[in-house]
Amino acid sequence: MxxxxxxxxxxxxxxxxxxxxxxxxxxxxxxxxxxxxxxxxxxxxxxxxxxxxxxxxxxxxxxxxxxxxxxxxxxxxxxxxxxxxxxxxxxxxxxxxxxxxxxxxxxxxxxxxxxxxxxxxxxxxxxxxxxxxxxxxxxxxxxxxxxxxxxxxxxxxxxxxxxxxxxxxxxxxxxxxxxxxxxxxxxxxxxxxxxxxxxxxxxxxxxxxxxxxxxxxxxxxxxxxxxxxxSGCGNFAMAVPQGDVVFLPAWNLTLRCAAPPPPGIDCVGIRARQLHPAVSGEVNAFPCAVVRVIQDLSCTTLLLRPLDAMAEAPLLRMELDRESGLADQRELLVSVSPEHLLLLR
Missing domain, CATH: 3.40.50.300 (P-loop containing nucleotide triphosphate hydrolases)
Structure with missing residues (x-):
């Protein structure tokens, strides 16, 4: 049938x-x-x-x-x-x-x-x-x-x-x-x-x-x-592939990919749950200003602006467990693993 x-x-x-x-x-x-x-x-x-x-x-x-x-x-x-x-x-x-x-x-x-x-x-x-x-x-x-x-x-x-x-x-x-x-x-x-x-x-x-x-x-x-x-992804930025990295002009970030991007890729997506607090020296780590904190019943959402971002760049959403203890931070070092970057057309 x-x-x-x-x-x-x-x-x-x-x-x-x-x-x-x-x-x-x-x-x-x-x-x-x-x-x-x-x-x-x-x-x-x-x-x-x-x-x-x-x-x-x-x-x-x-x-x-x-x-x-x-x-x-x-x-x-x-x-x-x-x-x-x-x-x-x-x-x-x-x-x-x-x-x-x-x-x-x-x-x-x-x-x-x-x-x-x-x-x-x-x-x-x-x-x-x-x-x-x-x-x-x-x-x-x-x-x-x-x-x-x-x-x-x-x-x-x-x-x-x-x-x-x-x-x-x-x-x-x-x-x-x-x-x-x-x-x-x-x-x-x-x-x-x-x-x-x-x-x-x-x-x-x-x-x-x-x-x-x-x-x-x-x-x-x-x-x-x-x-x-x-599929629920909430963070997007135009991307310029450069070998096995992508440059995101709006956020002025260069992020490493798990593999070289295939032809035709011009955008990157990052899920809010796959952004995480980073330690110094971690791959794809970058500092952000915490612009706003939104408390929900089960999670805390942080709206972030990369420190070197363009003024009109979209904010990044990061979702954490409600008990993460990071809701009062003014600045935060965050990262996304290379395998969690969504390479999109």
Missing amino acids: SLCVEIQKRLGNFQLDVQFEAHQEPLALLGASGCGKSVTLRCIAGILTPDTGKIVLDGAVLYDSTAHINLPPQRRNVGYLFQQYALFPNMTVRQNIAAAVRNRGRRAAEVTEKLRRFRLEEVADRRPAQLSGGQQQRTALARILASEPGMILLDEPFSALDGYLRQQLELELQELLEPFQGTILWVSHDQGEVFRNCRRVCVISQGRSQPVQTVEDLFLRPETVAAAQL
């Missing part, structure tokens, strides 16, 4: 140009708000029509601009879990699920099985407005699976939820999707959510997709600024 997507779509001044493949797996589409993730899902589902390209699911062509094929949504065998679940408001839970069952002869049995599996028996005769957020999500997912889809699209399923409820529903969704044997596209802008739920990820930045990679590669070895930003 697999999904192949190669499509282009213009919406006003926005240009979508994405291509990726997904197999029998949860594949994350990760990107900032407005980058084109939801537009991609709507094109796959048949809600929007691409301008050019091709979409193939398990060997069946859903869309092909050259062959003039464009299957309507109801023939694409795709289940779409919208952000607000899109339940029929005037139908009960039982009726919402029944509406998705294709085989009329098995409708009653299928609804009974889904009510039991999704723990909805006690609310089967309630309407969506009478349900909790978790019950609404389970009803929407039960309805999707009752249609026996070849693929499921999850469009930021927890974006409207806060803290505790979000955690609970994420655990429930993981459990309920575990038996599903098809492709799952999981759209998110939350790197933690992606890390917990997917093994591979396709980053989308300003309408353009980047090559699919493992989640581990994204978080440990991002290759572009967009990927590093989405």
Whole structure:
């Protein structure tokens, strides 16, 4: 089972140009708000029509601009879990699920099985407005699976939820999707959510997709600024490679790399947790002024300015344990290990 997507779509001044493949797996589409993730899902589902390209699911062509094929949504065998679940408001839970069952002869049995599996028996005769957020999500997912889809699209399923409820529903969704044997596209802008739920990820930045990679590669070895930003990196500076070092003009720093930078590198990223207090003589050590201290529940964030930095240079963020005892320092010698420098395009 697999999904192949190669499509282009213009919406006003926005240009979508994405291509990726997904197999029998949860594949994350990760990107900032407005980058084109939801537009991609709507094109796959048949809600929007691409301008050019091709979409193939398990060997069946859903869309092909050259062959003039464009299957309507109801023939694409795709289940779409919208952000607000899109339940029929005037139908009960039982009726919402029944509406998705294709085989009329098995409708009653299928609804009974889904009510039991999704723990909805006690609310089967309630309407969506009478349900909790978790019950609404389970009803929407039960309805999707009752249609026996070849693929499921999850469009930021927890974006409207806060803290505790979000955690609970994420655990429930993981459990309920575990038996599903098809492709799952999981759209998110939350790197933690992606890390917990997917093994591979396709980053989308300003309408353009980047090559699919493992989640581990994204978080440990991002290759572009967009990927590093989405993986949680917060410190960036333009870089000039010089042999096995990089010169960062904004901070007036020369830092040693673990290996000579490959061609095309023009930026360096440094994760806040990988900056650390240094001792004199340590590799890549440089003095900084402590500009601001931010105390959180579990960590202390120091905003630093390298002493030789340009006036308009961005501040460096360094995260330490709350009990580090360095919050009252005015100046600090810090370092980043060569293997922790992110060499980016």
